[in-house]
Amino acid sequence: IYLIENLWQFTSLTKLSLSGNVIEKIEGLDSLVGLKWLDLSFNNIKAIEGVDTLVNLQDLSLHNNHISVIENLDTLQNMQFLSMGNNFLSQFSNVMYLRRCNSLYGLNLAGNPLCNEENYKIFVVAHLPNLVYLDHKLVDEQTVSDLLVHENTFYGKGILETDALEQKKKDDEELQIHWDAFVEHLNGPQLFDSMCADDPDAHKLTHLSAVQATLCIQIFKNGLAQHQRRESEVNLFISSLQVALAKNQEKASWGVTNFRKKQLPQMLEAFKEDINHLQHTLMTLELELVVQLEVGQGKEQVQCRDLENQHYNKILEISMATLKKIARNELKEDLPIDVRMLFVDKETLTNILKSSHDIHILKINNREDELVTRVNTWKSLLMMSIHDKEVTRNRTRILEIKNFRAHIWSQMEKAYFSKLQ
Template identity: 45%
Template sequence: MSSLYETTEPSVVNEEMLQKAVEEQGPQNKAGLIAKEEGIQYDEVIQLRLDYRNILKIEHLWEFSSLRKLQLDNNIIEKIQGLEKLTNLEWLENMDALKNLQILSIGNNLISQLDNITYLRKCKNLRTLNLAGNPVCKEENYKMFVAAYLSDLVYLDFRLLDEQTREKAFTQYQYAIEEITLSDVQEQRTAEAQNRTEQELRLHEEAFVEHLNGPDLFDSMYADDPEAAKLACLPGVSTLLESYKTQLVAFCMQMFEVGLTHHTRRQNEVESFFTCFHEAVADNQQRAAQITADFEKSRRQAMAGMQKVADTRLLEAQITNCSEEITQLSQTLMTLELQLVDQLEDITKDFERNISDMVGSFIEYVQGIFVQCRDLENYHHEKLLEIAEATLEKVAKNVLGEDLPDDVRLLFVDKDTVVNAVSTSHDTHLLKIDNREDELMTRVNRWMNSLMKSIHDETIKRNCKRISEIHNYADYVREQLEKMRLQEHH
């Protein structure tokens, strides 16, 4: 290994390293400045080099979802791991498992364990693997191990894996491969199930109804209720609780199902708005582009003609006329932009009114259901209080036919203690219901406000950029005219 590894501190892939690498390897000069100003999106990066950086561990690459070529050779990496999310990678120079990975070059690192090779089974399209220069290459069974566990591999360390080697490798590792294959299948099934669960939860969160499709609200009410366990021991309370839970879960399911329906309607409205918005912009841009192209064609012809004019007065008249045409073009493009601004404003106002109505309708429905939840809790409170007071009377007369735990009997020293216990439980439940309602309404309103703010901000940003483009183009063609005037005077 190079002495570089002995003199430089080991490093990890962090945000600073990635940002610097992307900027260094991205567009340069004016294109680079524009890219830096607008911000480079990691999920759009196709190639990235991180070689010769003394990297010990790979991290923070999950945002590079479109990466196809990644160079990480000549570092000090010890394990092949951590790139599962880079599903578009086709060519990787050092590390992990990407579904579309075809060529993996991990030369001159510190990979020493054969077990690292099994990780690459996740790369279903891997056909070429280079591990040359790693300690693992010195293992006695290195070639056989790789050929057995990566059965679709064609080239290893720049050499073809022949059929005889494959057959011998499979025979040697047959049972181990069968075992790991079963493990891979189970792992895939587990991952798929987890992914489905996560996708469902994301959908429920986007609809603001997560955990309302079951007893979560009821369970949370009693989990934080210090008196719940004691009161549940009273005669007849278990039946009361079962009925209460069934009805409360039914209310929650109503909110859940209606929430998903409203979410679909909101999403359709959002998609319709952006389709209309982008169509308006595209149509305006097409018209502006045609006007500019016609002007540019005429301008070039005029410039070519002016170069042949010998009469200074005639040339000056033509320059003046061209300057007036530039002003007219600028005014035309500005008028077109103002028309677009008005059009987008109308589209946005209609959308804001529609989405506000949708959110308001959803909130109104949710508030109505939560009122029913509170009414149900109040009814339950009254029934529980009746049971508690009846139990107190029986305890006082020593005619209670059931044994109560000692901590429960302590509630029945007097009526105030019993009433306070039941009231504390009731207050806890109401607070949970209120908090869940507040959370839902706060989030849906925050979503709407954030969406509208982003739309307004992007509209202003687009408008400012377009005005700047018009001014810049007008300034450019005027500079060309001025250069021609100066050349004529000289």
């Protein structure tokens, strides 16, 4: 345990063996970025974790542990050998996960439940075509021949399933970004479709214009742009916060260092004044930092109605022109009968368009209210988190200053009276 807790001191290590130490959790390896060979075999490890910083690792042994899922190896792109024998791996999805390890050409899975599955070797070789060694044996010609026989069924099906899983993961990640930007399901005609759901005439009018797609896509793009701006502002704030904390700490350290350089005064009262002055300086710096960290909250606006107004005006313009053509029997387009029935007269058509416009505006208002509420909730939670963290830090800092003053005064009293004796 002592060794694991102090591994950070050995940043230049390239090889490390912790085999047979009854380790239950991988930890304490973050700083060992130079490691190329790591042996964690014969332990009680249940999950692969804490190795993502070991980007130079080439050989990893987790043989004889209690691991049931291969995971968290995405950053180990230099890994060439992986030993996972005698674990609890039962699913072929673990093999498919290793497809992201492009440098892997040696793999040991012997002793895992999945090795008992039919066509185990063929499956592994099919999904990891760069493998040279499997279960400590050279991938033989017979396995490759069997793979070619099953290529159109077993291999093709496996690849398709893997590609489908990867595409689903990609789609889920993309959707999460849209949720974070508060514009989920707006990268298509979804908003327009929802506006038209309670407006049967709106679908008929789509024969006259295609601006509805532009409406949704523009809202979606605006939302993503605002999300990027918010992310940039938050990152800038966090960065500025770290800079302010560092500068404040530097000034405080400078003050303490200068104080320690002072000679022991002849009178204890004189030293008390120096201590009080130091405490006042540290408290002032802390107060300045609190003032610097006060953050105002801006106001978000979502301008969707202008886009709907543009859509309404465009539809109105096209509809009036179409009405005139029908009246003059000059319309060349072949419109469906139900659409032609909308063009009875100007008043009827105007009422239909106005009714559709009102429904659309109501849908936009509802979505805008939801968006603004979610943005404000996000802001409130963010500011609350920052504020709570800063309050805790500030109180801890003030307590440290008071304790430091008491400690220095106590030490100085002892030194002063010892000098008098």
